[in-house]
């Protein structure tokens with residue numbers, strides 16, 4: 383008696399079909415089944431079943447086969463090697479497409495490589511399935527809001543992703559968050575805590591373990607009054623009251639998930655809103671509200687946000703709203719590439735970089751000026767897929783991979799440029815528009831070293847190679 387799960391047979395048939403342009407051979411299904419416990423003496427017995435499955439599989443289109451294979455992949459002993467030119471399929475994709483978002487914190491002033499890599503998977507899925515892609519600027523922490531981001535984020539997101547449906551700053555939607563808070567209070571899902579001096583509970587800091595306080599026993603009416611007192615200029619002062627989520631499970635092993643804060647009083651003048659508001663909703667509240675309002679279907683976020691995702695999930699659950707599918711990405715850890723705004727700022731001050739536009743800085747705008755195509759980043763992201771494993775990279779590795787992809791992309795567009803040495807030993811550019819943005823501006827042949835890279839604004843770069851009679855290439859529009 384043969385005991386091979388028909389799903390297993392089907393999975394191998396699908397794998398074989400997908401690998402051979404939609405046509406599966408019964409004999410190719412047989413050999414992996416020997417590794418699954420099939421005995422030679424049972425072949426005769428199982429063959430009709432295999433033939434039947436193969437014939438069904440061959441009737442499907444290649445697209446259908448791929449979809450089916452995704453579902454049955456778990457039956458394969460060796461997982462199918464994913465096509466690295468495609469992102470893995472998402473679950474439960476609606477016919478109308480996916481609704482996704484990128485939500486950079488306003489604490490950064492420009493898009494850096496981290497934003498590019500975190501946002502790219504969502505961008506690619508919206509391109510693949512259709513739907514909506516929102517740019518959300520998280521700027522409800524007045525202390526950590528860079529005024530520059532309002533101008534730079536939309537421009538840079540449009541360049542790198544090219545498919546933003548619409549963008550907005552959260553601080554422009556304060557009334558919506560206030561209404562949401564009032565709804566939570568009314569449903570007894572949030573309470574005003576006045577018993578403890580509020581500690582620093584900003585967006586980034588993780589709330590410290592705290593004692594469960596009696597404020598969670600406040601009546602709804604009491605919380606409504608206290609909430610008004612938070613909003614009132616003559617009411618609570620900063621630190622005297624904080625709005626908290628009323629967690630269902632007060633015995634959670636992770637204290638950061640119990641009665642976490644949702645809003646606080648902060649009188650710091652906001653770069654965009656000035657002194658208009660005194661109560662600021664915290665990130666978890668705004669994100670949850672926005673995801674609900676925009677009916678986000680899928681969320682792809684950095685693994686470091688796992689605790690925040692859990693908090694948001696708790697609010698969704700309390701409101702009995704279906705949670706979007708959430709995927710976590712491992713981080714890119716660059717061993718020698720600085721992306722912190724503060725640290726870059728310090729190094730600019732020290733003179734290590736000429737300014738924010740220094741093309742050595744890993745910011746979207748500088749990548750653009752260096753001639754990188756957004757697709758080069760997309761290719762890197764596709765190669766990695768939705769991996770939760772952190773990827774450690776040195777700067778050199780990053781640029782090697784990027785350059786390989788970029789070179790491939792601009793091959794067709796590239797203009798090869800020869801440079802000529804004049805009588806004075808200077809090198810003359812034969813392309814009048816080529817504006818050098820780094821390197822020796824007068825291109826003195828005596829000063830140029832072999833292998834030296836010269837960058838052209840928006841065009842790309844070229845390596846100096848005396849053996850090739852000072853031939854430069856790699857320029858493109």
Ligand SMILES: [Zn+2]
Pocket residue numbers: 574575576577578595596597598
């Ligand atoms: Zn309290």
